[in-house]
Amino acid sequence: MASKTVLLIEEIKKIIQNVHMGVFYMGTTKTTPYPYITFQISDIGASKKLELDYWTDKPDSIELETLADNVGDYLNKYTLTNEKHSITIYKNDDRQRLDETIIKRINESYLVRYFGKEE
Numbered sequence: 001m002a003s004k005t006v007l008l009i010e011e012i013k014k015i016i017q018n019v020h021m022g023v024f025y026m027g028t029t030k031t032t033p034y035p036y037i038t039f040q041i042s043d044i045g046a047s048k049k050l051e052l053d054y055w056t057d058k059p060d061s062i063e064l065e066t067l068a069d070n071v072g073d074y075l076n077k078y079t080l081t082n083e084k085h086s087i088t089i090y091k092n093d094d095r096q097r098l099d100e101t102i103i104k105r106i107n108e109s110y111l112v113r114y115f116g117k118e119e
Contacts, residue, residue: 004085012039015041015075018053023039025039037052046113049109049110050083050098052107052109053105055103055105056104064105072108083117085117086115087115092106095107
């Protein structure tokens with residue numbers, strides 16, 4: 001089971017990197033250049049939840065909104081099937097803008113249907 005989770009994490013990272021290269025699982029370092037995306041995956045019943053956080057240090061959130069829109073357009077109804085697994089991603093309608101003092105953040109989630117192939 002753990003190897004399927006690692007495989008899913010790697011695959012999700014590659015998928016998001018088709019839109020933006022600054023993608024990290026769970027967190028980053030203090031020297032990571034903005035803007036960037038962090039993500040985490042959790043189980044919800046038979047499905048999985050992909051949670052994305054978009055981060056920037058710009059004074060306004062226009063660049064961040066555009067990045068989130070581009071990723072959302074790319075990921076919604078995205079399907080990948082290969083010899084290892086099948087992944088389909090559906091966008092939830094739960095975008096939140098979370099402005100901290102200097103850093104701006106957008107949080108949103110996706111439903112992931114994941115089927116790993118037996119080895």
